[in-house]
Amino acid sequence: MDFRIGLIHGDGIGPEIVDEAVKVLDAVAEKYGHHFQYSNLLLGGASIDATGLPLTDDTVREAKTCDAILMGSIGGDAKTSPWYKLEPSKRPEAGLLGIRHALGLFANLRPAHLYRELRDACPLRDDIIGEDGFDLIIVRELTGGLYFGKRETKEVDGVLTATDSLSYNENEIRRIAKRAFEIAMKRRKKVTEVDKANVLDSSRLWRKITAEVAAEYPEITYENMLVDNCAMQLVRDPKQFDVILTENMFGDILSDEASMTAGSIGMLPSASLNETSFGLYEPTHGSAPDIAGQNIANPIATVLSAAMMLRYSLNLDTEADDVEAAVQKVLTDGYRTPDIWSEGTKKVSESEMGDLLKANI
Numbered sequence: 001m002d003f004r005i006g007l008i009h010g011d012g013i014g015p016e017i018v019d020e021a022v023k024v025l026d027a028v029a030e031k032y033g034h035h036f037q038y039s040n041l042l043l044g045g046a047s048i049d050a051t052g053l054p055l056t057d058d059t060v061r062e063a064k065t066c067d068a069i070l071m072g073s074i075g076g077d078a079k080t081s082p083w084y085k086l087e088p089s090k091r092p093e094a095g096l097l098g099i100r101h102a103l104g105l106f107a108n109l110r111p112a113h114l115y116r117e118l119r120d121a122c123p124l125r126d127d128i129i130g131e132d133g134f135d136l137i138i139v140r141e142l143t144g145g146l147y148f149g150k151r152e153t154k155e156v157d158g159v160l161t162a163t164d165s166l167s168y169n170e171n172e173i174r175r176i177a178k179r180a181f182e183i184a185m186k187r188r189k190k191v192t193e194v195d196k197a198n199v200l201d202s203s204r205l206w207r208k209i210t211a212e213v214a215a216e217y218p219e220i221t222y223e224n225m226l227v228d229n230c231a232m233q234l235v236r237d238p239k240q241f242d243v244i245l246t247e248n249m250f251g252d253i254l255s256d257e258a259s260m261t262a263g264s265i266g267m268l269p270s271a272s273l274n275e276t277s278f279g280l281y282e283p284t285h286g287s288a289p290d291i292a293g294q295n296i297a298n299p300i301a302t303v304l305s306a307a308m309m310l311r312y313s314l315n316l317d318t319e320a321d322d323v324e325a326a327v328q329k330v331l332t333d334g335y336r337t338p339d340i341w342s343e344g345t346k347k348v349s350e351s352e353m354g355d356l357l358k359a360n361i
């Protein structure tokens with residue numbers, strides 16, 4: 001099949017890790033007879049250098065012609081980079097917020113997968129991790145709730161008072177819930193909806209609407225959990241989770257907690273999806289300017305982001321499984337980039353890791 005993939009190389013290690021992921025994607029295309037047509041898009045610091053702006057209309061227009069976008073990472077060293085002498089709306093990060101908004105990306109997917117081979121990087125005890133590690137995904141609503149509600153700070157009866165409002169309508173909840181259930185159908189078929197329904201009206205609406213959506217997916221085990229309990233359960237027994245569905249602020253906090261338990265920053269992919277199958281896929285780490293150009297960055301988070309792209313935007317599940325299996329195989333064979341290297345394993349460079357992953361497709 002033919003697909004058009006936007007590539008945002010970005011800044012720092014971004015161009016290197018995207019190149020390694022493209023090696024793997026090309027191997028997938030060759031093995032399965034697909035044609036991936038790549039379109040290079042400017043964003044962040046690279047876009048500022050070329051055009052003066054972190055995001056241009058050209059990039060948005062071109063992005064909309066793609067089936068999905070794979071991004072490295074954007075941004076520079078805040079202390080030394082000239083990009084940070086610009087006003088905030090002209091800095092690299094403004095480009096990222098801008099493109100997310102322009103593409104209507106409302107569903108944020110953050111997997112936390114602990115590979116057995118990297119259990120030393122996990123702060124949890126061995127008996128909690130178990131034999132096979134854990135593999136969960138947090139589906140976080142990204143465009144509503146507290147971060148986008150009405151806010152004000154004013155004096156009330158002579159006392160300075162700040163107010164932030166948390167609002168969701170049923171349509172916003174239904175569309176993200178459907179996304180979470182569709183994702184669970186491709187996984188172990190369990191959805192845990194996380195809220196604070198013992199206190200918040202918005203959470204009670206989340207429960208009502210997600211229960212309605214759950215009724216359309218009888219194959220899926222559906223449960224509700226209070227967010228404070230979920231925060232505990234993530235470190236007590238992460239294996240119990242498959243898909244965690246939650247609103248914006250709870251998801252923000254829980255996804256960082258979950259990623260910490262999954263070990264190295266160089267291993268964690270993410271995705272942001274819109275109403276269609278379109279999505280922007282990127283590692284959760286930043287552009288790591290401190291190690292750019294040294295061929296030592298870990299490309300696995302970006303390669304796993306590419307696997308998510310194959311699964312969720314291009315609907316190529318077998319191909320996505322193949323990429324994830326290649327990552328598993330390379331780790332089992334003992335190859336490690338410097339960030340995940342430990343005594344007794346084989347240290348490889350970034351490009352060698354890319355070659356190994358490609359060879360295992």
Ligand code: NAD
Nearest residue numbers: 073074075076077266285286287288289290291297298339
């Ligand atoms: P960072 O994630 O770039 O780096 C933190 C530490 O992790 C560094 O020591 C770095 O060398 C290491 N690291 C990160 N990715 C790695 C990889 N793949 N392999 C090996 N080591 C890796 O975070 P930071 O230093 O706070 O931010 C650097 C820049 O990235 C900033 O400009 C920041 O704004 C930007 N940033 C961008 C995104 C994004 O594009 N979505 C996200 C976070 C940060």
